[in-house]
Amino acid sequence: RTRHYKWEVKYELKSPDCYKKPTITINGRSPGPTIEAQQGDTVVVELKNSLVTENVAIHWHGIRQIGTPWFDGTEGVTQCPIIAGDTFIYRFDVDRPGTYLYHAHYGMQRESGLYGFIRVSLPNGVLEPYSYDYDRSILLTDWYHKSAAEHTAGLTSDSFVWVGEPQSILLHGRGRFNCSGIASEQCNQTSTECSSPHTLIVVPGKTYRLRIGSLTSLAALSFEIEGHNMTVVETDGHNVEPFVVQNLFIYSGETYSVLVTANQDPSRNYWTNVKVVSRNSSTPNGLGIFNYYPNHPRKQPPTIPSTGPAWDDVAPRLAQSRAIKARQGYIHTPPPLTDRLIVMLNTQNKVNNFVRWSVNNVSFNLPHTPYLISLKHNMLHVFDQTPPPNGYDFKTYDIFNQSENKNATTSNSIYRLNFNTTVDIVLQNANTMNFNNSETHPWHLHGHDFWVIGYGTGKFDMFKDPANYNLVDPIMKNTVPVHPYGWTALRFRADNPGVWAFHCHIESHFLMGMGVVFEEGIEQVGELPNSIMGCGDSKRFLKP
Numbered sequence: 445r446t447r448h449y450k451w452e453v454k455y456e457l458k459s460p461d462c463y464k465k466p467t468i469t470i471n472g473r474s475p476g477p478t479i480e481a482q483q484g485d486t487v488v489v490e491l492k493n494s495l496v497t498e499n500v501a502i503h504w505h506g507i508r509q510i511g512t513p514w515f516d517g518t519e520g521v522t523q524c525p526i527i528a529g530d531t532f533i534y535r536f537d538v539d540r541p542g543t544y545l546y547h548a549h550y551g552m553q554r555e556s557g558l559y560g561f562i563r564v565s566l567p568n569g570v571l572e573p574y575s576y577d578y579d580r581s582i583l584l585t586d587w588y589h590k591s592a593a594e595h596t597a598g599l600t601s602d603s604f605v606w607v608g609e610p611q612s613i614l615l616h617g618r619g620r621f622n623c624s625g626i627a628s629e630q631c632n633q634t635s636t637e638c639s640s641p642h643t644l645i646v647v648p649g650k651t652y653r654l655r656i657g658s659l660t661s662l663a664a665l666s667f668e669i670e671g672h673n674m675t676v677v678e679t680d681g682h683n684v685e686p687f688v689v690q691n692l693f694i695y696s697g698e699t700y701s702v703l704v705t706a707n708q709d710p711s712r713n714y715w716t717n718v719k720v721v722s723r724n725s726s727t728p729n730g731l732g733i734f735n736y737y738p739n740h741p742r743k744q745p746p747t748i749p750s751t752g753p754a755w756d757d758v759a760p761r762l763a764q765s766r767a768i769k770a771r772q773g774y775i776h777t778p779p780p781l782t783d784r785l786i787v788m789l790n791t792q793n794k795v796n797n798f799v800r801w802s803v804n805n806v807s808f809n810l811p812h813t814p815y816l817i818s819l820k821h822n823m824l825h826v827f828d829q830t831p832p833p834n835g836y837d838f839k840t841y842d843i844f845n846q847s848e849n850k851n852a853t854t855s856n857s858i859y860r861l862n863f864n865t866t867v868d869i870v871l872q873n874a875n876t877m878n879f880n881n882s883e884t885h886p887w888h889l890h891g892h893d894f895w896v897i898g899y900g901t902g903k904f905d906m907f908k909d910p911a912n913y914n915l916v917d918p919i920m921k922n923t924v925p926v927h928p929y930g931w932t933a934l935r936f937r938a939d940n941p942g943v944w945a946f947h948c949h950i951e952s953h954f955l956m957g958m959g960v961v962f963e964e965g966i967e968q969v970g971e972l973p974n975s976i977m978g979c980g981d982s983k984r985f986l987k988p
């Protein structure tokens with residue numbers, strides 16, 4: 445079956461947290477419409493770019509694009525941007541059930557509000573291994589009052605201006621900023637998004653499958669529903685061996701399904717409470733109402749919202765990461781051995797006076813001609829052909845100290861993987877340029893799911909640590925955090941012909957170079973559609 449969507453992407457002045465800001469909407473909404481499909485369907489999105497003076501591209505996050513690598517929506521990697529005024533048609537199969545996302549993948553457009561959910565249901569007659577009465581979803585984002593253009597200008601200037609902490613956390617597009625002292629024409633306190641908080645209406649005694657996704661531009665979050673336990677059952681489209689949490693840590697690019705039963709005192713409402721963790725943030729918690737029917741949805745809970753977990757306590761976050769295992773009966777066993785190990789040291793450093801992020805001292809820049817096109821047509825002059833390093837100087841590099849990394853460079857070189865081989869990636873975190881500081885980075889892989897085979901603290905030891913890998917019941921995911929001063933080990937099969945980005949999902953960090961690109965099986969990629977071409981050196985492959 446084909447699911448057809450017709451979208452118009454456009455700037456509109458919106459006030460999701462009361463403050464008026466040009467927001468990128470789809471058919472007038474941010475978050476955009478949820479794509480609803482069933483396993484095996486083909487999704488067709490006919491996208492009209494009405495941004496007037498800006499190009500666009502949309503990535504279908506978690507959809508592997510098997511056989512359609514040109515519709516991954518990653519500007520510079522798999523396609524040219526969609527020019528203002530043009531209409532572009534994405535067409536791809538959703539081959540697995542679960543909760544996925546979509547969002548802009550061009551410059552820093554995502555933070556302007558261009559995002560939404562993809563929900564893929566099971567085939568008729570097939571049941572989830574858990575039961576619930578209702579299915580709801582809630583997209584968590586962070587919200588800045590400055591524009592993406594202003595952020596980009598600051599980040600790419602040699603007098604670096606950091607984006608800082610977001611002004612608000614939005615619960616499915618709703619937040620509340622304190623407008624006192626702000627000119628009234630700048631704050632629209634009567635907008636629906638601002639005047640009524642996010643509300644989840646629940647019927648006492650019923651169980652809810654709550655799909656939670658994060659597409660923050662920066663913030664790592666803790667999500668909780670006051671007084672209610674949550675049972676984690678799904679992440680990134682894979683069934684999780686159930687475990688119970690009071691608060692769920694969620695990083696940008698991840699999705700979770702949790703089961704929540706409305707089993708508390710039904711005479712009142714409760715807070716849904718979203719807090720920034722991992723950074724010493726000034727952003728107020730995002731608050732919504734968990735509304736027990738028939739209480740009035742605006743009836744304030746009688747309690748003061750909790751402050752949430754300590755922002756700098758890594759231990760519970762690492763513990764949650766380690767608790768996520770594949771569900772019994774749904775385990776895909778990884779290959780026991782790898783063909784290739786790439787250790788990726790994540791550092792913040794200066795390159796020619798610009799503040800950048802690097803992987804093994806290479807800070808990534810996108811080329812003008814998308815890799816998929818240049819590789820398919822063997823135009824090797826359009827990017828740097830020296831492969832990036834497979835590791836870093838393990839003996840001398842001190843991950844616990846500020847380092848100048850004097851020989852860090854920028855490059856658009858890529859990793860070329862042998863088709864149908866097994867690849868291990870170890871993300872190695874380190875100190876930033878600031879004293880006694882290491883940040884959390886959620887890494888997202890396009891075109892694949894990977895097995896999460898290990899987490900560790902300190903420096904990864906390639907001789908000792910692999911002995912402790914979980915090769916029995918590791919979860920498969922498409923996005924995973926590397927915790928401060930720690931490491932995360934992943935394994936995947938390079939079995940999807942195409943060119944795939946792997947990057948930090950913090951939008952500013954990818955812009956600052958925190959990403960790599962993998963090519964695999966390019967010779968098996970079919971004929972590229974005309975619609976992805978037109979920029980850089982790709983013009984000459986346009987077919988008449």
Ligand SMILES: O=C1O[C@H]([C@@H](O)CO)C(O)=C1O
Nearest residue numbers: 606792876877878883953956
């Ligand atoms: O990339 C970053 O830059 C700032 C800060 O390190 C600049 O001093 C920060 O917190 C980041 O995550």
